[in-house]
Amino acid sequence: MPEDDRRTPVTIVTGFLGAGKTTLINHILKANHGKRVAIIENEFGEVGVDDGLVVETKEEIFEMNNGCICCTVRGDLIRILGKLLNRRERFDAIVIETTGLADPAPVAQTFFVDDELKEQLYLDAILTVADAKHLGSHLDEVKPEGVENESVEQVAFADKILLNKVDLVTPQEKLALVDKIRGINSRAAVIECVHARVDVGEVLGIRAFDLSVACEFDEEFLDVEGEHRHDETVTSVGIRVPGAMVVSELNTWLTSLLRTKGTDIFRSKGILRVAGSDERVVFQGVHMTMEMASSANGKVAGWKEGETRESRFIFIGRNLDREELTEGFRACVAPE
Numbered sequence: 001m002p003e004d005d006r007r008t009p010v011t012i013v014t015g016f017l018g019a020g021k022t023t024l025i026n027h028i029l030k031a032n033h034g035k036r037v038a039i040i041e042n043e044f045g046e047v048g049v050d051d052g053l054v055v056e057t058k059e060e061i062f063e064m065n066n067g068c069i070c071c072t073v074r075g076d077l078i079r080i081l082g083k084l085l086n087r088r089e090r091f092d093a094i095v096i097e098t099t100g101l102a103d104p105a106p107v108a109q110t111f112f113v114d115d116e117l118k119e120q121l122y123l124d125a126i127l128t129v130a131d132a133k134h135l136g137s138h139l140d141e142v143k144p145e146g147v148e149n150e151s152v153e154q155v156a157f158a159d160k161i162l163l164n165k166v167d168l169v170t171p172q173e174k175l176a177l178v179d180k181i182r183g184i185n186s187r188a189a190v191i192e193c194v195h196a197r198v199d200v201g202e203v204l205g206i207r208a209f210d211l212s213v214a215c216e217f218d219e220e221f222l223d224v225e226g227e228h229r230h231d232e233t234v235t236s237v238g239i240r241v242p243g244a245m246v247v248s249e250l251n252t253w254l255t256s257l258l259r260t261k262g263t264d265i266f267r268s269k270g271i272l273r274v275a276g277s278d279e280r281v282v283f284q285g286v287h288m289t290m291e292m293a294s295s296a297n298g299k300v301a302g303w304k305e306g307e308t309r310e311s312r313f314i315f316i317g318r319n320l321d322r323e324e325l326t327e328g329f330r331a332c333v334a335p336e
Ligand SMILES: Nc1nc2c(ncn2[C@@H]2O[C@H](COP(=O)(O)OP(=O)(O)OP(=O)(O)O)[C@@H](O)[C@H]2O)c(=O)[nH]1
Pocket: 015, 016, 017, 018, 019, 020, 021, 022, 023, 024, 050, 099, 100, 164, 165, 166, 167, 168, 193, 194, 195, 196, 267, 284, 285, 286, 291
């Protein structure tokens, strides 16, 4: 790459559901690195929640929620990138957060097949955030014939792996996972972290993506007609209600639900109105791990001016019973 390369670096942040991608984005947005960073977000599921989970900054955040970035919305991605490039004020870096179920390869391909983008942007790195507690079991999952294991693809294409949530595992569990990761990708550097707190210089502007390596791993990497199939047994149930929640009841219900069904419910998250209060509560669940944070103690932002005060929630996983989940949630809405 020439020294005077003026092109803008693009980083793809991938990693399975709940691994810590948004946590990493928030860390990058809050860190003091002096770079102007544009964020492009793609979220899986019928009800979007992530827009309310990203910290508020002066940086630009673009949502793409009309489908999966690696399949149907590549056109949208190209349009957003084009818009960004036409701005007078330029960004120092562009970061794309894919959904936890995306294959990063078709997203990466965008930067090699579109002539206009190629002239102005380069793919700096594919960063894979790995959940030290849950990734191992997702890597082991056997998928139906012809269906990709997304978590394996995400590790395989990584230029750097952020082994996140090391606070939740023992040193032995961590070593076993690193072995498994090395079995899939022995080239990528692995850095351990908690809450994705890494030195931003280690993740942005690192020039780690190597096209020849990607093509070696996947001969069809540059084939725009190439097809991939998602695991259609993984679906989402989104719920949106104008009402406020009785948080204690919701907590009791979710605790019991995730304790019994948390193997199949990979991810749950929501932004909630609270009965009798101005609070804004954020719920985050990854399998059986759950946490609730409230604006009342400053752990999450309060309602923004003009923001619709409502409760929205999403479950992502396998064998989801829409009726049970919707009714269970609605039963915790406070009476008017
Ligand atoms: N204990 C622990 N929790 C973490 C760590 N990093 C992130 N989390 C929590 O994990 C949950 C999921 O984090 P996110 O950053 O939203 O994960 P994500 O990959 O963006 O999730 P999706 O976009 O839904 O795929 C949140 O509750 C985080 O606070 C960590 O290092 N340790």
